[in-house]
Amino acid sequence: MKERRDDIFGIVPKYALIPLIASFAWNMLIYSGTMMLCKEFYHHDFTTSFDRMVPLIPEFTSIYLICYVFWAANYILIGRIGKEHMYRFLVGDFLSRMICGLFFVFLPTTLVRPEITGTGFWNQVLRLVYTVDQSANLFPSIHCLVSWFCYIGIRGQKQIPKWYRAFSMIFAILVCVSTQVTKQHYIIDVCGGIVLGELCYRIGQKTDWYQRLWKVFTKVNQFFGLEKCEDGFKGLTEIKG
Numbered sequence: 001m002k003e004r005r006d007d008i009f010g011i012v013p014k015y016a017l018i019p020l021i022a023s024f025a026w027n028m029l030i031y032s033g034t035m036m037l038c039k040e041f042y043h044h045d046f047t048t049s050f051d052r053m054v055p056l057i058p059e060f061t062s063i064y065l066i067c068y069v070f071w072a073a074n075y076i077l078i079g080r081i082g083k084e085h086m087y088r089f090l091v092g093d094f095l096s097r098m099i100c101g102l103f104f105v106f107l108p109t110t111l112v113r114p115e116i117t118g119t120g121f122w123n124q125v126l127r128l129v130y131t132v133d134q135s136a137n138l139f140p141s142i143h144c145l146v147s148w149f150c151y152i153g154i155r156g157q158k159q160i161p162k163w164y165r166a167f168s169m170i171f172a173i174l175v176c177v178s179t180q181v182t183k184q185h186y187i188i189d190v191c192g193g194i195v196l197g198e199l200c201y202r203i204g205q206k207t208d209w210y211q212r213l214w215k216v217f218t219k220v221n222q223f224f225g226l227e228k229c230e231d232g233f234k235g236l237t238e239i240k241g
Helices: 014-037 051-052 058-081 083-106 119-130 143-153 162-181 187-206 207-221
Strands: none
Touching: 014 058, 014 083, 014 143, 014 207, 058 083, 058 119, 058 162, 083 143, 083 162, 083 187, 083 207, 143 162, 143 187, 162 187, 187 207
């Protein structure tokens, strides 16, 4: 039976609003919190010969920045697929950031960015990115991690058009490329982000941890009137862990 759902502005399911906001808040807490905590720590530089060979292509800053829209769109799509899928996904999402936080604290990283001498539009935008975005919290790359989550979260989901699933994979790869040619990350950061994403996503799919997350957010949603009490755990007991 198709799950009955009320959407906000016809876009975000009411049951998904707070969980998705919590995902964003948790991401910001981990990234910004560890950045502040480890500001005075010694930061390792893992630049390899491969990293030195990769050219600087400022135009890819467009992909590096547009990905924020991609993240929002795909996380909402994942929320629209259904409660069970969303909460399984969020188990991996929350767990991955926790692991990122451990790396950021116990293995702080940095890199020396190249001097941008060009005066073109994208040169100026990338120069601004360098000014705003501190060169820290590099491994694993959250840019690559979240972009890969955006793909695997809809991978194999037939209710999402096949062309968009293919686009999401290609765009996630382009985001990974952008982190290299804008000199924002090492190649090891890309590999770490993708591997961590796959591992944590699988944990969410193979365990029953999502049920605890479902129960917590259902109670929160009911408190704010986003879910009815009689609909709260409907079907939860029927789901196998």
